Amino acid sequence: MNFASDNVYGVHPKILASLSEANAATSPSYGGDSFTARAEERLKEVFGCDLRAFLVTTGTAANGLSLSAITPGYGAIICNAEAHISVDECNSPEMFTGGAKIMGLQGTGGKITPAQVEKTLKGFIRGEHDPKPKGVSLTNATELGTVYSPAEVTAFSRLIRPRGMKLHMDGARFANAVAGLGVTPAELTWKAGVDVLSFGATKNGAMMLEAVIFFDLSLAEDFAYRRMRSGQLISKSRYLGAQMLAYLEGGLWLENARRANALAQKLAAGLTRTGTVRIPNPVEANEVFAVMPRSLYDRLLASGAMFYDWMPDSLGGAIGDHEIFTRFVLSFATPEDEVERFVQLVAAG
Structure with a gap:
């Protein structure tokens, strides 16, 4: 992932x-x-x-x-x-x-x-x-x-x-x-x-x-x-x-981009449904930025998922002491089942 x-x-x-x-x-x-x-x-x-x-x-x-x-x-x-x-x-x-x-x-x-x-x-x-x-x-x-x-x-x-x-x-x-x-x-x-x-x-x-x-x-x-x-x-x-x-x-260039964008929408929707992650910015391309509890972030990294914590100042709003601002980038080649598996990990609490 x-x-x-x-x-x-x-x-x-x-x-x-x-x-x-x-x-x-x-x-x-x-x-x-x-x-x-x-x-x-x-x-x-x-x-x-x-x-x-x-x-x-x-x-x-x-x-x-x-x-x-x-x-x-x-x-x-x-x-x-x-x-x-x-x-x-x-x-x-x-x-x-x-x-x-x-x-x-x-x-x-x-x-x-x-x-x-x-x-x-x-x-x-x-x-x-x-x-x-x-x-x-x-x-x-x-x-x-x-x-x-x-x-x-x-x-x-x-x-x-x-x-x-x-x-x-x-x-x-x-x-x-x-x-x-x-x-x-x-x-x-x-x-x-x-x-x-x-x-x-x-x-x-x-x-x-x-x-x-x-x-x-x-x-x-x-x-x-x-x-x-x-x-x-x-x-x-x-x-x-x-x-x-x-x-x-x-x-091909637009076909690839459409797939990456669609996967970003899928990930954002899935994360939102979990109720533990919020998406502060509109998802308009192939990147998803999310705010999550730091404990969840640590657990996801330990599970082998790879994504970045991001500069909180770029959020333009306050985040809690126990929260972290994160970035996910989707590719034309990202397997769809990895998006689904990651959302399930988040939902597992």
């Missing part, structure tokens, strides 16, 4: 098969292969627009490189205080941007609001003594398993675009957000004003695959150099392109 992360599970068989196919013959290197070219064309079809896509191996690289195209070292990027770019990437965005300031705002449910951003922007009154606000980064789905709707994303774009700022979306779990909302990829990105997307696949069935997708094509200028300098231009690039083709083929 492993609910620690969607990274703990393996690669989808169809993606493994695509890697085997790519391995069968010789191919041009450094992005010159047909797999990579076809993957970019397929992404254009999925998003319904012209775009530039650059394949990389990690979400950390995708985020840092995306932001480097938005802001110079004297700029500032506004995000949620618990966003990956703020607390989980070891200052990688600061490194890739040459020192830009990542400004994290506290928000409920893993989100921030346009009103918070607007208030923050009003504090930039010192001219060149302040960093220059250059962009906003939204995590979708968020670190607390909630999602931004197209209308919410549009509100950020309308606020910052007149100020010459750009909108980035960290989409490590973008598939789960799209599946949860029941919208199109276009509606959640470029139609809502997103300029650049970190498009995640690794958490959703790929081996190691993310993409930096530019909807504002001007931002892609010189990006090939940025990717090369970062060590993210893979010599045997066909293995990234092959993964992306299989990930998108037949809507």
Whole structure:
């Protein structure tokens, strides 16, 4: 019963098969292969627009490189205080941007609001003594398993675009957000004003695959150099392109996300029925956050279940002295019977 992360599970068989196919013959290197070219064309079809896509191996690289195209070292990027770019990437965005300031705002449910951003922007009154606000980064789905709707994303774009700022979306779990909302990829990105997307696949069935997708094509200028300098231009690039083709083929990426999301709903409903666990945040993607008695937490860990205790401050509300805030992540590959077995363990008291 492993609910620690969607990274703990393996690669989808169809993606493994695509890697085997790519391995069968010789191919041009450094992005010159047909797999990579076809993957970019397929992404254009999925998003319904012209775009530039650059394949990389990690979400950390995708985020840092995306932001480097938005802001110079004297700029500032506004995000949620618990966003990956703020607390989980070891200052990688600061490194890739040459020192830009990542400004994290506290928000409920893993989100921030346009009103918070607007208030923050009003504090930039010192001219060149302040960093220059250059962009906003939204995590979708968020670190607390909630999602931004197209209308919410549009509100950020309308606020910052007149100020010459750009909108980035960290989409490590973008598939789960799209599946949860029941919208199109276009509606959640470029139609809502997103300029650049970190498009995640690794958490959703790929081996190691993310993409930096530019909807504002001007931002892609010189990006090939940025990717090369970062060590993210893979010599045997066909293995990234092959993964992306299989990930998108037949809507596999959304099929995987829908299953993970459905399992999260099943787990949340089951935990709620036990009466000993409460779910304080809406479950809108593939993560479930729960408050439980510490004694129950200890018993579940002793039984072999794997999940994380989480930062209580992110709950936005008080928990009891004998309670603990926990996180469960569901994968496309999580066995359904493990969800059922875990709920039974909780219900056993």
